[in-house]
Amino acid sequence: MTPFGERLRAAVAANGRLCVGIDPHASLLADWGLPDNPTGLEGFADAVIGAAEGRVAVVKPQVAFFERHGSAGIAVLERVIRRAREAGILVIADAKRGDIGSTLDGYAEAWLEASSSLASDAMTVSAYQGVGSLAPAVERAHRNGAGLFVLSATSNPESARVQTAVDADGATVAAVVAADVAALGAAAARRDTWSSFGLVIGATVPLAEVGLDPDTLPAVPVLAPGFGHQGGRLTALDAHYGPLAERTLATVSRSVLAAGADGLVAAIERHQRELAA
Numbered sequence: 181m182t183p184f185g186e187r188l189r190a191a192v193a194a195n196g197r198l199c200v201g202i203d204p205h206a207s208l209l210a211d212w213g214l215p216d217n218p219t220g221l222e223g224f225a226d227a228v229i230g231a232a233e234g235r236v237a238v239v240k241p242q243v244a245f246f247e248r249h250g251s252a253g254i255a256v257l258e259r260v261i262r263r264a265r266e267a268g269i270l271v272i273a274d275a276k277r278g279d280i281g282s283t284l285d286g287y288a289e290a291w292l293e294a295s296s297s298l299a300s301d302a303m304t305v306s307a308y309q310g311v312g313s314l315a316p317a318v319e320r321a322h323r324n325g326a327g328l329f330v331l332s333a334t335s336n337p338e339s340a341r342v343q344t345a346v347d348a349d350g351a352t353v354a355a356v357v358a359a360d361v362a363a364l365g366a367a368a369a370r371r372d373t374w375s376s377f378g379l380v381i382g383a384t385v386p387l388a389e390v391g392l393d394p395d396t397l398p399a400v401p402v403l404a405p406g407f408g409h410q411g412g413r414l415t416a417l418d419a420h421y422g423p424l425a426e427r428t429l430a431t432v433s434r435s436v437l438a439a440g441a442d443g444l445v446a447a448i449e450r451h452q453r454e455l456a457a
């Protein structure tokens with residue numbers, strides 16, 4: 181399997197940097213006239229995939245909204261992931277898993293192993309237990325041509341107290357995570373391609389304020405939440421992310437999904453125009 185970073189680069193070249201979230205909030209299901217049950221989830225997700233097919237490079241199902249419905253919700257998520265991938269859309273499972281390495285490997289097997297019913301192109305992970313604890317997932321990602329996006333500077337306002345804490349050398353937690361993840365992509369950087377190991381850096385977070393220097397992150401792709409509903413502006417993406425911008429996926433959920441099933445295509449196209457502006 182071609183490494184995730186290279187597949188992501190090709191997908192972005194073909195369909196741009198927009199990533200559409202599949203976040204079936206209870207309130208959105210109600211607005212769409214769908215029941216808040218597994219049938220509603222599936223109808224919602226199918227509509228998003230239909231609108232995204234041929235238009236966007238990546239979708240990001242928010243695992244929490246499927247997990248909320250227990251095993252039936254997870255069964256829907258399995259079908260949603262498979263359909264999106266069959267439609268040629270890359271899938272980032274937003275699962276935000278983290279644990280000691282031996283346990284994290286179980287999560288990685290679920291989300292990254294090709295034979296798994298939940299196999300996705302990439303997943304989000306938390307490095308609160310140290311980037312080293314992610315080693316089993318890094319190994320599985322290598323073997324399966326999959327990728328990881330590691331939380332560095334998240335878009336929620338409560339994150340700053342933890343993520344801007346500094347170590348003995350004055351580096352922030354966000355920067356320490358970023359440096360370790362950048363090191364995982366050193367080989368990709370030498371080949372002048374994209375790493376399969378990216379960072380989550382929110383659009384609401386001024387990079388300098390969290391101690392992130394984009395020039396130290398060659399090849400690293402960025403998953404950027406915080407646009408639209410959380411206040412980030414797509415027209416500001418290039419200025420905000422600087423040298424990282426061409427490798428930055430702007431992920432939007434509610435600001436697209438609020439358009440309803442019939443308005444999705446128009447909402448996606450409007451977001452893409454803003455991104456290109």
Ligand SMILES: O=c1ccn([C@@H]2O[C@H](COP(=O)(O)O)[C@@H](O)[C@H]2O)c(=O)[nH]1
Nearest residue numbers: 242334335336382405409410432433434
């Ligand atoms: O720092 C983070 C990391 C992940 N998210 C997730 O992205 C979407 C954002 O949804 P919007 O409706 O576009 O605000 C959601 O699934 C979050 O869990 C994030 O927002 N910030």
